[in-house]
Structures are given as C-alpha cells and as structure tokens.
Amino acid sequence: MFPDTSSDATLKQLQPYHAQLREIFSKAVKKFNQIEPTLLLPLMRWDRSRAICIWAYAMEELSLAFPPGSEVQLIEKYGTLEVHFGPNLVARLKKMSANGFTSNYATRRIREFHSADQGELFVLNWAKPLRIDIGYRLNDTSTGVEEVMVARRKSLGIMDWFYHITTPDNATSFPLAHPAAETSTEPGVRIEARQLPENQQQESTGTENE
Amino acid sequence: MSEAPFNAEMLTLARMSRSVTQAELAERAGTTQGRVSKIEHGLLEPDAGLVAEFGRVLEYPSSFFFQPGYMQTLPSWFHRKRKHLPRTILDRIHAEIAIRIRNIGKLLQATEIKAEHEIPQIDVDEFNGSITDIARYLRERWGVPRGPIVNLIDLIERAGALVVPCDFGVSEVDAVGMRLQGMPPLMFVNAGAPTDRMRFTVAHELAHLVMHSLPNDDMEKQADLFASEFLMPEIDIRPQLQHVDLTVLGVLKRVWRVSMGALLMRAKQLKVISGSKYTALWKQMSALGFRRREPAELDLSPELPRLLDSLFVFHRERLSMSVSDLLAMFSMYERDYRRLYSSTNHRLRLVS
Numbered sequence: 001m002f003p004d005t006s007s008d009a010t011l012k013q014l015q016p017y018h019a020q021l022r023e024i025f026s027k028a029v030k031k032f033n034q035i036e037p038t039l040l041l042p043l044m045r046w047d048r049s050r051a052i053c054i055w056a057y058a059m060e061e062l063s064l065a066f067p068p069g070s071e072v073q074l075i076e077k078y079g080t081l082e083v084h085f086g087p088n089l090v091a092r093l094k095k096m097s098a099n100g101f102t103s104n105y106a107t108r109r110i111r112e113f114h115s116a117d118q119g120e121l122f123v124l125n126w127a128k129p130l131r132i133d134i135g136y137r138l139n140d141t142s143t144g145v146e147e148v149m150v151a152r153r154k155s156l157g158i159m160d161w162f163y164h165i166t167t168p169d170n171a172t173s174f175p176l177a178h179p180a181a182e183t184s185t186e187p188g189v190r191i192e193a194r195q196l197p198e199n200q201q202q203e204s205t206g207t208e209n210e
Numbered sequence: 211m212s213e214a215p216f217n218a219e220m221l222t223l224a225r226m227s228r229s230v231t232q233a234e235l236a237e238r239a240g241t242t243q244g245r246v247s248k249i250e251h252g253l254l255e256p257d258a259g260l261v262a263e264f265g266r267v268l269e270y271p272s273s274f275f276f277q278p279g280y281m282q283t284l285p286s287w288f289h290r291k292r293k294h295l296p297r298t299i300l301d302r303i304h305a306e307i308a309i310r311i312r313n314i315g316k317l318l319q320a321t322e323i324k325a326e327h328e329i330p331q332i333d334v335d336e337f338n339g340s341i342t343d344i345a346r347y348l349r350e351r352w353g354v355p356r357g358p359i360v361n362l363i364d365l366i367e368r369a370g371a372l373v374v375p376c377d378f379g380v381s382e383v384d385a386v387g388m389r390l391q392g393m394p395p396l397m398f399v400n401a402g403a404p405t406d407r408m409r410f411t412v413a414h415e416l417a418h419l420v421m422h423s424l425p426n427d428d429m430e431k432q433a434d435l436f437a438s439e440f441l442m443p444e445i446d447i448r449p450q451l452q453h454v455d456l457t458v459l460g461v462l463k464r465v466w467r468v469s470m471g472a473l474l475m476r477a478k479q480l481k482v483i484s485g486s487k488y489t490a491l492w493k494q495m496s497a498l499g500f501r502r503r504e505p506a507e508l509d510l511s512p513e514l515p516r517l518l519d520s521l522f523v524f525h526r527e528r529l530s531m532s533v534s535d536l537l538a539m540f541s542m543y544e545r546d547y548r549r550l551y552s553s554t555n556h557r558l559r560l561v562s
Binding site: 037038040041044045050138139140141142143144188189190191192193194195 | 326
C-alpha cells in the first residue's frame with residue numbers, strides 16, 4: 001500500500017500540531033532576538049550564522065514541545081533531530097525561502113532525504129515514510145516569523161507541494177532586547193536654592209524656607 | 211485688579227496659544243477686531259471688564275495679562291524650516307514655548323542648576339571648518355566613552371541644558387533649542403516623536419547650540435553632520451556598516467539607538483555602501499512603509515528628561531509650594547498646567 005503523499009493528507013495529520021509548530025519557530029526567533037544587540041550583530045549579519053542560531057533554538061523548543069513519551073517522537077540522527085509524526089511522516093525543521101525550498105548544500109544525506117525511493121530503514125519499511133520540511137521565513141528585519149510552511153519535494157530540486165501554517169497577515173514579531181536607556185545614577189546635575197543678596201531675600205518669591 | 215499695568219504682549223501670547231484670530235477673539239469677547247488690534251499694539255488700554263472677557267474666552271486668569279516681560283522670539287530658523295505649516299500652528303507652538311520659557315524663568319528665580327559640564331559655544335573656524343572634529347571634541351570634553359550614547363537626554367542634562375518635553379500636536383516640529391540670557395540652554399522636544407528620531411533631532415539642536423550663535427546658509431547640513439558624528443562616530447560605526455541590509459540596519463538601530471534611515475544615510479555619508487545599494491535600500495524601506503514608520507518591534511525605549519521634573523520637586527519639597535501656588539505663580543489654570551507638565555510633573559499632587 002502506498003502512502004497518501006498529498007498536501008491534504010499531510011495537513012490533516014499535522015493539524016493538531018500546527019499551533020505547536022508555529023510556537024517552536026516563534027519562540028526560537030524570539031530567543032535569538034533577545035541576544036544583546038552588540039553580540040547579535042555579527043550573528044545577524046550573515047544568513048548562515050542567523051539560520052544556525054535560530055535552528056539551535058528551534059531544536060531546543062522542539063525538545064520542550066515534544067518531550068520523551070509524546071506521540072511525536074524526536075530521533076537524533078546525523079547531528080539533528082528528525083521529527084516523527086507517526087510511522088509514515090518524518091519532518092525536519094529548516095529555514096525556508098518563499099517557495100518552500102531550503103538552502104542546504106546538496107549532500108548525499110539531503111538527496112536521500114528528498115528522494116522518493118530513499119532506502120533508509122524506518123519503523124515499517126514496507127511503507128516508505130513521507131519526508132517533509134517544516135520551515136519558517138523571517139520578516140524583513142529578521143525580528144519575527146513571517147510565515148511557517150510545510151513543504152514536500154519529489155526530489156531535491158522539484159517541489160511537490162507546500163502550504164502555509166501562518167500567513168503574512170498574522171505574522172508574529174516580538175519585543176526585542178534593547179540596551180536600556182540607562183540614566184546615570186551619579187547626579188551630574190543638581191538643583192540648589194539660588195543665593196540672593198541679603199537685601200533681596202525678604203522680597204523674593206520662593207526663597208528657600210528651611 | 212493687579213497693580214501691574216496691562217501687558218499687551220501677554221494678550222497676543224494668550225491669543226496665539228489658543229490659535230484664535232483677533233477677529234474671533236473680538237467676536238467672542240463682544241468687541242471689535244480694530245479694538246483688539248489697538249490693544250495688542252499698546253494703543254488702547256482695556257478696562258477690567260474686557261480683560262475679564264479676554265480671560266474667559268482665552269481661558270487664562272486675568273492676572274496672566276498683567277505679567278511683565280515680552281513674548282520670547284524663537285530662533286530665526288524655526289519658522290524658515292517649517293514654511294509649509296499653517297501660520298496658526300506655528301504661532302500656537304511659538305506661544306506655547308514662550309509660555310513655558312516664562313514659567314521656567316519663574317522656577318529658576320529661586321533655584322540654580324549646577325551641572326557637571328556645559329554646552330560650549332564653538333566657532334567653526336577654530337576647527338578649520340571641520341564639523342566632525344567639533345562633534346569628536348565635544349564627546350571628548352564631556353568624557354563620553356567610545357561607541358553608542360546610551361542616553362542622550364541624560365548627557366545633555368548633565369551639561370546643564372533643560373530638556374522640556376512638549377506636545378506640539380504636529381509631527382513636523384521635533385525640537386527647538388535656544389540660548390537665552392540668564393537661563394540654561396533650553397531644548398523643547400516633541401514628546402510624541404519616536405525615540406530614535408528624537409535623539410537625532412536633539413543632537414541636531416545641540417549642534418545649533420554649540421556652533422550657530424549666528425545663522426548661516428549651511429547650518430542645517432552642518433547640524434546634521436554634527437549629529438551623525440556625535441551619535442555614530444565614524445571610527446566605531448564604519449566597520450559595522452559594511453554589508454548592510456534591512457536586518458543589519460535593524461540590529462544597528464538597537465545598538466546605536468538611531469533610526470534605520472539615519473544609519474543608512476550615515477553609511478552613504480561615509481561611503482561604506484555604493485550609491486546604488488543606498489538607493490535600493492531606501493526603495494525597499496519605502497515599499498515596506500519604513501520611511502513613514504519603522505517597525506514597531508524596533509522601537510527604542512524612551513529617554514526621559516529629569517531636570518525639569520527635579521525643578522518641580524524642588525519647589526514642592528524644599529520650597530513647600532503646592533500646585534495651587536504654582537498655578538498662581540504661572541498665572542494659568544489647572545487644565546493648562548496639567549497639559550503642559552503632565553509628562554514631567556506627574557509626581558506633583560493637587561493641593562486644594
């Protein structure tokens with residue numbers, strides 16, 4: 001029996017987890033943006049460092065969202081976490097472009113992941129699991145998640161389908177870490193009673209009365 | 211009736227502060243425009259009944275019109291830079307600043323501000339016309355460490371300037387700085403402006419206070435250049451402006467506490483980015499609406515002036531003055547008092 005590889009089938013299967021998936025990326029981006037801005041600058045300057053940092057936070061959030069014993073299993077493999085939504089659906093979390101592709105260099109493992117006939121054993125090897133990417137796209141200033149998408153490729157360079165979990169209309173952004181506008185604690189300026197000539201002290205208004 | 215003579219300038223000031231024309235005032239006070247005009251020009255003295263009517267219409271106590279002094283003029287460039295604004299709006303802002311100046315003058319009658327530094331007056335020629343050198347010199351003179359200025363308002367107040375938050379009611383007026391005889395340097399800033407914009411404007415006005423005791427044709431460009439170097443010193447920011455895009459500008463905004471637009475212009479000013487990249491980024495920002503309003507999530511925390519607040523606290527706590535006393539001293543009603551000083555003076559309680 002061949003698995004249903006349609007987007008409708010995947011959507012139906014993932015629907016119960018959509019909120020959690022959105023949350024994983026939202027929180028990851030939020031954590032990333034809470035890095036102190038001077039430290040954040042070099043990470044933000046390069047797409048690669050930005051993606052790796054957010055990915056690392058996403059892995060952390062993923063582990064928190066689906067702890068051991070959950071219906072969704074996380075399997076550590078090749079230095080990443082594969083997300084198993086049952087025996088027939090495997091996902092990885094990625095940064096994505098607007099058309100659902102990722103920017104990975106085409107290694108053998110990546111080719112295998114997207115290959116229709118990849119031979120890697122799974123729990124039930126009679127039904128090859130559907131392999132999908134669940135990814136995010138940042139907003140224009142990388143301060144929030146513009147959209148979260150689910151994509152399936154037929155092969156490395158051919159997109160089968162993708163759909164959005166979020167749309168730009170409900171894109172999320174967060175309060176960011178800002179250096180506080182610290183006010184000096186040392187009084188650099190002070191106010192004193194004006195010293196008036198003695199003959200004016202009686203007449204002046206507001207003379208200090210201590 | 212006060213023993214002091216009626217002061218025609220106070221009538222003009224009160225009328226301008228309410229954006230009321232002479233004709234409107236005349237109609238509502240039951241007199242003629244000609245009579246109001248003559249009174250404002252000092253050619254006629256109003257009787258007590260008419261003064262009371264002026265007070266009723268303009269919502270000032272009669273004592274307001276018997277205050278001595280004149281209406282403070284604003285720097286010549288204030289009006290020149292804002293020619294496109296209606297005259298009534300400019301007059302209202304002018305009048306409001308003039309009233310604030312009068313009130314500050316009254317607060318300072320009994321107090322003195324002792325500051326750590328001062329805002330010097332520098333002749334540009336002393337620095338061979340190098341505006342950036344003047345900005346660097348001032349940072350050094352004030353002991354500002356390298357890198358971003360975390361709180362510009364605090365720095366300026368430590369130099370003895372009074373920063374006065376105002377609600378000008380229009381976004382076109384960000385700040386007005388001025389030096390007046392017998393007073394600390396004053397800076398009236400639009401409290402409604404975003405922090406990044408307010409900081410650049412304050413640095414711009416600081417430049418005027420430092421360099422422009424006399425106006426010149428290049429003064430606005432000079433003030434912008436000063437503000438750029440003062441807030442974003444070339445030596446520190448140049449390497450950070452390499453390879454900028456919107457994302458990097460967003461982080462730099464949080465680091466340097468200036469707008470993405472100011473950073474982009476600085477990158478061009480320092481020739482760190484090409485003209486085409488500069489144009490492309492501006493277009494991108496325009497398309498996203500960032501030129502009107504930069505992303506809310508990048509809004510900076512406010513920098514609140516404290517010195518004016520301290521002056522009020524001093525009067526309350528050290529001079530035992532109630533709000534009622536202050537209202538009498540300022541010759542204004544409580545509503546105006548709350549409107550003018552609510553942002554700085556929230557710790558004062560009304561003593562009935």
